[in-house]
Amino acid sequence: MIELRHITKSYSTPFGPNVVLDDITVLIPTGQSLGILGQNGAGKSTLMRIIGGAEMPDSGTIVREGKVSWPIGFAGGFNGSLTGEDNCKFVARIYGQDVDRVIDETREFAEVGKYFYMPVRTYSSGMKARVAFGLSMAIDFDVYLVDEVTAVGDKRFREKCAAVFNERQAYSSMIMISHSMPTLRAQCTRGAVLTKSGFSVFDTIDEAISVYEEGLKR
Amino acid sequence: MGQYEVVHALTIRETRTRFGAHQLGYLWALVEPALMILTFYVLFAFAGRSAPTGMTLFSFIATGICPFLIFSSTVTFVSNAINGNKALLYYPQVNPIDVVIARVFLEFATYVGVFLVLLGLETLVLRKASVSDPLLIVYGFGLASLLGAGLGLVFLGLGQLSNAMERARGPLMRPFFWVSGIFFTADGMPPQARELVLWNPVLHTVELCRAGWFERYNDTHATPSYALIWAVCLLLVGLLLERVVRRKIDLT
Incomplete structure (x- = not known):
């Protein structure tokens, strides 16, 4: 509510x-x-x-x-100089989630391949959106x-x-x-x-x- | 979620962002002050100036530069805590104060590490260990860090209120470089000039560190409580300002 x-x-x-x-x-x-x-x-x-x-x-x-989640569809919370993985780790930590589980689920959903381990600034906007969306789905929001x-x-x-x-x-x-x-x-x-x-x-x-x-x- | 977890996650993130994902990044933290010390070393040597008695030129400069860098670098990083991290504030559990705490901690750890490496190396080369009072050094570093955190918070708040204030920070900070005792000791100053520079609380932190490092540096003019009062007042004003601007932070 x-x-x-x-x-x-x-x-x-x-x-x-x-x-x-x-x-x-x-x-x-x-x-x-x-x-x-x-x-x-x-x-x-x-x-x-x-x-x-x-x-x-x-x-x-x-x-x-x-x-309550952050406004999904927004990938601005990512730091461009960090890898997709590091960004996801940070979010998983502040939400008190199991870091490994969140990483696995996000990677699976996002389908960005080895880019997951590269700085986010190298991503296309579509890739960024996929990682951001996958991440928000990996965290159990009400x-x-x-x-x-x-x-x-x-x-x-x-x-x-x-x-x-x-x-x-x-x-x-x-x-x-x-x-x-x-x-x-x-x-x-x-x-x-x-x-x-x-x-x-x-x-x-x-x-x-x-x-x-x-x-x-x- | 506890604030501890948030600050912990932020500290890891800030470390990664500043030093890169590779271990080599930490080397850069060392290279910058080392180059600064080297530059002054060469300048001093050419100018024929020597360190006050009982000090080597290298350790004289290093004990001045490290606490000063903790102070000035904390001011810079704390005052940019919101603007450099706006996107983070979309996560409701992350507050500006959390970013500030993480940055203060990171600056402190970085320059304590730099200090230990630089003066550790010198001690190895000279084969002479002479730390007179390590606790005084910790005290000095802590005070420099608190002063930086307080002044940084004040700039952070003022910067949210007006853009002009944000641009004024650089010029306002520059004099500290000359009057904080990197190039002189309070004792070596003419009395009238000494009276003047001792108003600067940062000089007291440098004096404290030198008193802690050099055995025969007894003529310190450091008054730790003076610097501490400055730090507490700045922190109070800074935290008050943060409450004022809290609702004004514009994410868009």
């Missing part, structure tokens, strides 16, 4: 503070997958970073039950935050991701941001729309999509 209570976040700009999230209160129960829709700049990624704990809100509280992960990688990788997600949904929840309606329909049961005026949750993803598309027309 994740609960946001009166979350407000703004960034300071030369033209005064830009309020990205304004007093958002929402309860996301366990065992559900929630798709979040919103136009560019609506604050979806900011919301994800706050749910994941990477950034602090200006005010408001967050209650997290269970282990809630997965997914930020446009399917935008990177080829068809085979996307299918592999979808398959793992489906398998995970039996025991983990997922909060997903995507601009791809088919992806959201396939992966999510519930949906939410984030706009300047607030955050509204709907019981079905279809309902959220129609509200979102209605909003685009206006």
